[in-house]
Amino acid sequence: MWRTGKAAVWSWAQLLTIPKRYFVDLHHVVAREPYIAHTHVATAGGAVAAIFLVALNYGLMHYSIVLNWAIVVATCIMFIGAFFMWLRRRKVPLRLSRGAWNRLPYSLLVFALGLFLVSLPVTSLSNGIAILAILLLLLGSAELALGIGLGGPMKHAVAGLLHLAFHPRQERFSSKLSTGLKSLNLENKEYGINKPSDFQWNQLLGFDACVQCGKCETACPAFAAGQPLNPKKLIQDLVVGLSSGTDANFTGSPYPNIPIGKHAGSPNQTIVPSLIEAQTLWSCTTCRACVQECPMLIEHVDAIVGMRRNLTLTQGGVPGTAQQTLENLRQTATVGGLDRNARYYWAIDLDVKTIQPNTPVDALLVAGEGAFDMRYQRTLRALIKLLKAANVDFAVMGALESDTGDTARRLGDEATFQMLAKRNIATFNTLQFKRIVTADPHVLHSLKNEYPAFGGHYEVLHHTTLLAQLSANGQLKLGKSDETRKLTYHDPCYLARYNNETESPRALLRSVGISIHEMERSGLRGRCCGGGGGAPLTDIPGKQRIPDIRIADASTIGAEVVAVGCPQCTAMLEGVVERPEVLDIAELLAASLENV
Amino acid sequence: MIIKRIAVLISAGRHPTSGQPRHCRNDSLALTMAVDLANSHSTELDVIHAGNPENPALANYLALGADEIKVITAEPIIENLAANLKDVDLILTGSRAENGQDSGLLPYLLAVKLNIPIVANALEIKQMDDKLEVLQFFPKGKRRRVAVKLPAIIAIHPLAFVELHYAYAREQQGKIVVLDSRSTVNNTVAENNLQWQIQPKMRKPNKLKAPENLTGHGRLLSAITSENKGGTVVNEGNSVEKAQVILSYLREHQLINF
Amino acid sequence: MMRINPRRSAKISAAGLKRIVLTAPANVETPHPHKPLLTKKNSKAHVLVIAHSERGTLNDHARQTIAAAAILADAETKVLALILGELTEDLTSAGADEIIVLPELDFERFQPKLELASISAVIESVQPMHIFMPDNAIGDGDLGRRLIASQRTKTAATQVVEFDANHVANFQAGGTLLAQSALPEIILLAPNCVDAHLPFATSAERSDSTVTNQTSANQTETSNYQDLGLQTIAATEIALEEADFIVSAGNGVQNVATFESLAHALEASIGASRVAVDDGKFARDKQIGASGKTVSASAYLAIGISGAVQHLQGIKDCRHVIAINTDASAPMVKRADLTVIGDAEEIMQTLIALIAVAKLTKLKVAA
Ligand SMILES: Cc1cc2nc3c(=O)[nH]c(=O)nc-3n(C[C@H](O)[C@H](O)[C@H](O)COP(=O)(O)OP(=O)(O)OC[C@H]3O[C@@H](n4cnc5c(N)ncnc54)[C@H](O)[C@@H]3O)c2cc1C
């Protein structure tokens, strides 16, 4: 079935990785909700153990009493697990799907009970009970078989395990975050995903592994803002598309404002708009909260960008002001259609070097589009002050800097992204520097994680990472901050979830004596500000704005200051009317220099 | 009458800040309208550029929906264009190019040459029998409907409501073909010709003023009215004085008439 | 022969439209008492200015064009203004020595052939040294180009942004180059490249041109074109992209009612910052900026808007930006041509009152 998808590199040996990934990586994700984790370990663990033991005992004809007892124990565990699952299913949280999934606890209970009875090493089992037991067992197994063959809930077990082995982004298991977005070979007319069969087969396998737990839905900022996106439904729609059907049987929450039952697809049918509406795809901020949450390790963002690519590259279908933005990027290599020479005008009075070919520097400061923003120039000025205080040998890129193409890539314009990436790499090649430092996590992500595919290998550091290093090794001497207001730190998605950097900003704040009051969603599970993925440009209407939700998170804990580390987050959060003050880590640190 | 052939004329543009070659927006609007019209009437469409076939700006038009661009390299442009547009029922152009002299004269010169009517500032076009109904732009929210007999030239206004869709894949599929480069006409009629000299440095144009040899009051007056950029900030005074400053500014720049 | 334009709009209330008319205010109009009267009795030559009127008056751009001709003309060259459409105002301060009015060639009607024939007849009879026209969208830009295309032996320049007795200059190559050339015979002038204030007054005598009246009588518009009528979109419904005067509200505007009455008093279109839109104070299509509309109004009154880049991107093409803000360090202040520091509500209220007085005074003067 997944064979309809595109080829991807893989090997059979990957199957051997399943057990570790299953018990370690997957349950890490599930463990964020301990109740579920325990029921899942019990139910699945019990079932797997029981089936394994049955196979061992009967399949290999051991007929050992000891093993039989072990089966009894395993089924008991499974029974208990399934029982708690049933308990939970009595009051289903909204994010969960209903329908066939509501039947699951019963079938699992039945299966456990049946196997339990059959395995009881009691010879005096009456015929009646024996028949009942066999029946129960059959019924329970039917769920498993049904699931795997016809796409019932237990399909996840098989697809999920295989998915673990053949995950499209193998780096995921070596605790690297980022995305698995593959560069398109444009010369070969690779234009992204038009129909379900355009996905790689292992991506399709991943979609089938979805257990409709709805964790992605709960995490999704666009869903929360009432924009027509629900990552769970999106994955289920792709499952529907793969198996030729309609979304009428979907029992979870719909895409806000898009009724269920009107969309259908099949493997070779164009996805947009018959299966998924374009505005669903354009609502995504590429924040990766869904990916972070998903127990089945599904990669929603790569799927979304894959489909966006097709819309953009073949139809020019980007909505809102995104069209103009892409044009600006093509024609001026800036997001705003601005004069590249003007990017560092604000730094004229700061006596900052502009990098010259043949004059090596330690650190190259790449400010990104934020440098055109008067607000973000304050952050950059603070950063420059800190770099100077630490005696870092650095220079800015000046007029040589072109946009990294991050926004273009997220909007699916791979052609413009590659054009910009190649151009920047060519420029970098003429310059001598040891590392790149940036105050923009989007710049960080594209330079560090996406440029290597085009031959650009650099050490790229977020300013907080560099400053934390400098502060730790004593090169940067920070004073004590005067900041006494209640402060919280908002993790930029592209810093935390894309680059696994949650500690440096916090360490820096602590080092100047600021204590951080964490919001409910923080660190790798932080909530998006709404600024990524070109979402502010496509600007799909919802019932509220994402930054309002994020500011509400901060206000809930009574924060008076929100510390940030990204120009997008700054702009998005400062766009909220009633809000705490928004300050970049660099600004907070620079202020402490007065007190050294 | 059925429109059998549509032609759209496109020019090579440049980004005003970066100077990078690009499509000219006005012409792209015309192109998009032409493509839509050609699709809905299953009509033949010629996308024509007079100039250098190597200009990178042309690729933009492929991405914006031209399947093929025919390039005319022969000079003089108007006469050679006209020679290629003889059997066309409808010619669409932008209202001003972004290259060369940007005079906006081309459609008019062509109309004279082909002896067909021209309607400029078109926001919308709609076919009605042997005529085309055109919605013309006028400032301050005014619109005029005009019917024009075909064949005709229509110059599209920059505010025409057309969404551009730039698709890379189309750029890869599209073709640029050069039409026979020999001029089919030999015409040496003067063409409102002027010798233009490009100024080496961009600067703000100077405003023409009558020589002021009058009263000091006049000089004072003109000093106030002159556009001194840089922004005045009024911090002092009560709200009436402040409001008065705004009103005076609006009056002075004739932005209000009371 | 004169025809009365059947569609000449009584329906357009004078006030309803004048708000964005760049017409010079009436009080500035009266000829300066100290201005010497320039008379040109023995003229040997003419420069011709051709422009459409709007409801009996010339707009700023047309006046600049006449002024341009007047500045250029020497003592022996008469400035002849050929006005298409009715003319009810006096042009002595504008710089015209002689005026021909062709009221039947009103800009509201589409009659390009008739117009071209009429102006060609005048050109034929007076043989002007230069012909000046405003390069505008109310018909002169179109007619000027028709004229140039029909007289290909005459040298011509359009969208002229700079000129004097010896040269003209305009932007070329998409505004990336400034090019100059010797003074051509036909000149289509961009707005605001001439100061319309003249230190002298002129006689501005009306003369009836029999030539043209006859021409127009003998010509009827042939059936190539058919005018289906002019329509006017209500001031408040004009798309922001097209609006010439925009009053825009930001987070600093608390009272939307006051704001709206100010917009109404100024007869301006309404815009807003994203924060104001998000706040539910305005509809989404009112948002100006990076993720909203890009506008190019002549006047942009930014009230309580801080001027984040995303907002400034949307107003980069506005000519006069006026800000009202409590914070003198807001980025908007740097962008604005004029900033008034103070509370939005208070200043809006005062402005509304002042405008009401000003309008009343004007009415009384007119009556
Ligand atoms: C990707 C992206 C796209 C965006 N797109 C847009 C866009 O298209 N358009 C847009 O506008 N914004 C946009 N923004 C938001 C933008 O960054 C700003 O947040 C927004 O423009 C600020 O709106 P504001 O000036 O009304 O509010 P504020 O920034 O809160 O400013 C209010 C101003 O009012 C002044 N003020 C307060 N009280 C008074 C008073 N009583 N009297 C007078 N003045 C007072 C204050 O001094 C301040 O300057 C975008 C942001 C992002 C991140």
Ligand code: SF4
């Ligand atoms: S995609 Fe993942 S997180 Fe979302 S419902 Fe499916 S399994 Fe759960």
Ligand code: SF4
């Ligand atoms: S990346 Fe973020 S916005 Fe996009 S679907 Fe996932 S959670 Fe939602």
